[in-house]
Amino acid sequence: MSGGGPGRRVTLAHVAERAGVSRSAVSFVLSGRTDQRLSEETSARVRRAAEELGYRPNAAARTLRTGRSGTVALVSDFVASTSHANSMVRGALEALRDEGSLLFTVDTQGDPGLEAQVVENLLSRSVDGVLYASMFTRSITVPAALQRVPYVLLNCVPGPGVAARAVVPDEEAAGRAAGEHLLDLGHRDGVWFVGAFRPGFTGGAAWHGWSPLALTERLRGLEAALDSVGATLAGRVPIDADWDPHDGRAAVAGLLASGVRPRALVCANDAVAAGAYQALRRAGLDVPADVSVVGFDGSAISRALDPPLTSVALPQAELGRLAAQLLLGDPTGPPGPPTTADVRRVPMPLVLGESTAPPP
Amino acid sequence: MSGGGPGRRVTLAHVAERAGVSRSAVSFVLSGRTDQRLSEETSARVRRAAEELGYRPNAAARTLRTGRSGTVALVSDFVASTSHANSMVRGALEALRDEGSLLFTVDTQGDPGLEAQVVENLLSRSVDGVLYASMFTRSITVPAALQRVPYVLLNCVPGPGVAARAVVPDEEAAGRAAGEHLLDLGHRDGVWFVGAFRPGFTGGAAWHGWSPLALTERLRGLEAALDSVGATLAGRVPIDADWDPHDGRAAVAGLLASGVRPRALVCANDAVAAGAYQALRRAGLDVPADVSVVGFDGSAISRALDPPLTSVALPQAELGRLAAQLLLGDPTGPPGPPTTADVRRVPMPLVLGESTAPPP
Incomplete structure (x- = not known):
């Protein structure tokens, strides 16, 4: 798959x-297909538009020419079968579709x-490349069989020393954005982080004990923002579970019962x-008159x-789009497989709700 | 793919x-694979367990014997790429996995x-069958190419006169369950339905104007429940949009501004x-002291x-599981392709929250 030239790429x-x-x-x-009963006039109009725009042969046309299959597979843990990261x-689907490629998704x-088993099956079916994705941001071991096909890691990063392209959200910048938003409102004291893990705990049972990078990076960014103006996080409220409303309620109820009166809560999600x-x-x-609350993910909740809720949103569609584009061919990078870890971090936008206000 | 015998099927x-x-x-x-470095002792233990349980050769073994691919595709509009119906x-994945089959998902x-294009591509890759799914419950036109492979409709029903197997939620019973729950609490008057379409409106722009069967069936079930005890729905609050919190807030604010004081709101989702x-x-x-509220879907919200929120939940995992089982072979039905429309309706459980109470 070749990349586009500089400037705006003309798509399908x-x-x-x-x-x-x-x-x-x-x-x-x-x-060049003729089995769709499009009129000659329509076909001519399409060819003329392609010529006028300088559209270059896409993956579908290349497939005919090169024998490539025009299909890419997204292999993930839980992306298609849970409702956390579907965007x-x-x-990815939209970016590939613009190039005439189909996307198959397989959860393991x-x-x-x-x-x-899945990767072997896919390779035997001649997919052109693989997006290897994780439901939440974590460090992964690249399956050996993936080395036989172009691939890009999506929402996960390779282990130390592994040369691979990867696309992840910029979680540390997201934590800084949450902190800077509260600082802008005048908060310096009584800012708590809700949803830290206790030392030694590495993730909820539902997620195989995988430790989400998002947690440590969001917290690190928040602390860096406060530190930059000489402020300090008032404390971390631990949650050793799966970050759901029930866990959040118990954690904050416990904090309040201990006599603490927070001014702002930055919540893990x-x-x-x-x-x-x-x-x-x-x-x-009252939220926000008594206590400001900030979340992460920008979910339907x-x-x-x-x-x-004011929330720092996961840029999921952009992650998928960029990973697909890197797989199809990166116009800004060197050709061929990567020789070092090439991790792209996509900004997470702060989406303002009505849950934050100056401290009382 | 053959079905199991009567009684509990022994799975992988x-x-x-x-x-x-x-x-x-x-x-x-x-x-019979030997490339996974399992010890001979482990292999023997597995074979012994299979024999003791009476496990019958599964799809994976059949694939070796019959040349079948051991893969099923789930072809849908938006199921994998949005967060509404991922369960x-x-x-489906879990049911197929129990039979040694993989599931590929493709959104169109x-x-x-x-x-x-997707269906042709899949057929050229020898999938054993297709689950043809819709993100929300609607009537669909079965693509012609699907007739060349076993398929089951998932969360959609065939048009009139089309012989196909289909699995959908029992939306009308769900509406009845919502109504009966309110009747049990003593509600007979002031029950409103929020989220009806105005006549002629056929669905939000985001969903191609497709009309969700869920809406008409939930409403019909609710009215039937009230009618069975001589009560009547106080009214329907229309929403000609995409059923999100913003639409719901505007609709109910409008109702209250018109001077109506409802006792219970049954909301479209x-x-x-x-x-x-x-x-x-x-x-x-106050919810529920002044007004009871019931939703549908049982979502994270x-x-x-x-x-x-008390909500009548979509049985998504069960829908996927049943459709996969019907595709693999229905032990309770006749062999071969269906000769009439065979629509299975899966019960939707009422999940109690704390949003309903007796009328004030």
């Missing part, structure tokens, strides 16, 4: 828009044996923040809460 | 549990051209219920709300 979507037809119609015409699939439920809301309300504390 | 998981090894290990041993994938974003909470709170009304 641009040709479709100019010709006034669907992307599928463009793909059919430009790949990564959407982003984190089982190395099943994963080996939106679900923990939902639990924090519940504990604060039961204690007669953040918009369902009352008041809507 | 049972053998794995008895032998104290992973399911993958069982699959490797029983399919269907999990249910609802584009018929892309769908035709959990996200609409989240918006109802916001509108009620702003009007100084239902558990994040305060108080937790």
Whole structure:
């Protein structure tokens, strides 16, 4: 798969828009297929639009020419079968579709044996490349069989010394953004982090004990932001479980019962923040008048809460899109397989809700 | 793919549990593979467990014998690339895994051209069968190419007169369950449905204008429950949009502003219920002391709300599991392809939160 040139790449979507037809119609015409009953006039219009825009032969056309399959597989632990990271699939799907490639998704439920079986199966079916994805950000061991095909790591990073391309959210910058937002509002004291792990604990049972990098990096960024103005995190409230509303509620209820009166809670994710809301309300504390709350993920929960939650959002579609583009060919990097770890960090936007205010 | 006999089917998981090894290990041993470095003692233990339990050769072994690929594809509009129905994938994946089959997932974003391309691609790769799925429950046109391979419709039903197997949630019974729950608490008056479509409106822009069967069936079931005791729905609050918290809040705020004081709100889904909470709170009304609220879907939002929402849950994992089992071979039905529409309706459980109470 080749990369585009410098500047804006002309995609299938641009040709479709100019010709006034669907992307599928463009793909059919430009790949030389004749079984779709498109009129000669339509076909001519598509070819003219492609020429005028300078559209270059895409993966679908290349498939005919080179014998490539025009398919990419997204192999993950739980991405397709749980509802945490599906927009990564959407982003990758859309980027590949613009190039005329299909995306197959296979979940392995984190089982190395099943994963080996899946990768062998895919290689025997001539996929052009693999996006190897994790539901949450973590360090992974690249399966040996993947070395036989182009691949990009999506939402995970290779172990030390492994040469691979990877795309992850910039979690540390996200933690800094949360801290700077609170500092801008005037918070310097009474800022707590809710959802830290106790030493030695490495992740909830549901996730095979994998330790999420997001946690340590979000916390590190938050502390760096506070430190830069001479402030200090008031404390960390541990949660040794799976970061759900029930856990968040118990953790914050425990903090309040110990006599602490926080001014701001930075929660490990939106679900923990939902639990924090519940504990604060039961204690007669108002969000945000008495206590500001910030979450991470920008999930559907953040918009369902009352008041809507300010949350640093996971850029899932952008992660998927960038990983697919790197797999298809990176126009900004050297050709061929990477010779060192090449980890791209995608910014996480702070999405303002109504859950933060100046300290009382 | 053959079905099991009557009674409880012995699965790969049972053998794995008895032998104290992973399911993958069982699959490797029983399919005759020798490339996984399992000890002879382990292999013998697996074979003994299979024999003692009466485990019958599974799909993986059949693949070796019959040349079948041991793979099934789940082709859908948006199931893998959005976070609404992912547990269907999990249910199907687990059921297939028990039989030694892999599951590939492909989303088409609802584009018929892309769908035709996907199905052709899959058939050229010798998948053993297709689960054809929709993100939300609707009536679909079965793609012509699907007739060349075994398939089961998942979360959608065939058009009139089409002979196909299908698995959907029992939405009408879910509506009845919501109504009966409120009747049990003593509600007879002031029960409103929030999220009906105005006549002629057929679904939000994000979903291609497809009309969700869930809406009409949930409403029909609710009205039937009320009617059975001589009560009547007080009214329907329309939402001509995509059923999110913002829409729900505006709809309920409008209802309250018109002077209506409802006793109970049955909301089209959990996200609409989240918006109802916001509108009620702003009007100084307490959930559930002043107004009871019931949602549908049993999503993560239902558990994040305060108080937790009583919701009739989509049985997604069960839908996926049943569809996969029907594809592998239905032990309770006739052999061969269906000769009529065979639609299985899976019960939707009422999950109690703390959002309903007797009328004030």
